[in-house]
Ligand SMILES: Nc1nc2c(ncn2[C@@H]2O[C@H](COP(=O)(O)OP(=O)(O)OP(=O)(O)O)[C@@H](O)[C@H]2O)c(=O)[nH]1
C-alpha cells in the first residue's frame with residue numbers, strides 16, 4: 001500500500017456468501033462482461049482500475065474473495081489494509097442477507113482497521129433482475145441505517161447500477177486513505193498530473 005507522496009492505491013474488498021455474484025459484479029464493472037456460468041472463486045483475484053476521484057488520480061484495487069467457507073481461511077490476511085469493504089448479498093436469498101452481520105464482524109476481527117466504528121462499509125444487493133425477491137430494499141436500508149453502512153442495489157446480469165457502488169466505494173476509500181496517511185505521517189499529499197507538484201487537494 002503506498003501512502004504519502006506518490007500514486008494513491010485504494011484497496012477495496014468484496015465479501016459475502018458464495019454465489020451472491022461478487023465476481024460477476026466486479027467482472028461487469030471492470031471488463032463489461034457477464035456469464036450465467038458459475039465458477040466459484042478459489043482464493044482471491046484482484047483487478048486494478050484507474051480513475052479520478054474528487055480530482056485525484058487513483059488506482060482502485062478491487063479484491064474479489066471466495067464466499068465458500070473452505071476457502072475463507074485464505075481470505076483473512078487480505079482483509080488487512082483495505083480502505084473500504086463491500087458486503088455483497090443476493091436479493092433473492094434472505095440467508096445471504098442475514099449472513100452480512102457475520103461477514104462484517106469477521107472483516108473487523110481479521111482486517112483490524114484503525115477506528116473500526118468509522119470504517120466504511122458499503123452494502124450491495126445484487127440480482128435485482130430476478131422476480132423472486134426475498135429481501136426488500138426497505139429491509140436492506142434499515143439494516144444499513146442501524147449498522148452505519150451505505151446501501152446500493154443492482155444487477156450484474158442486466159448491467160443496472162453497477163458503477164455507482166464502486167464509485168462510492170472509491171470515494172469512501174479515499175477518505176479512509178487520507179485519514180490513515182494523516183494519522184501516520186501528519187500530512188496528506190498526493191502527486192498530481194502536473195510534474196513534480198504535490199498538493200493536498202488537486203484541481204489539475
Ligand atoms: N440473475 C442473475 N444472476 C447473477 C447475477 N450476478 C451473478 N449471477 C449468477 O450467480 C452465480 C454466482 O455468481 P458469482 O459471481 O460466481 O458469485 P460469487 O459471489 O463470486 O461466488 P463465490 O466465488 O463462490 O464466492 C453465477 O451463475 C452468475 O451467473 C445477477 O445480477 N443476476
Ligand SMILES: [Mg+2]
Pocket residue numbers: 022023024039040041064065066067
Ligand atoms: Mg466469485
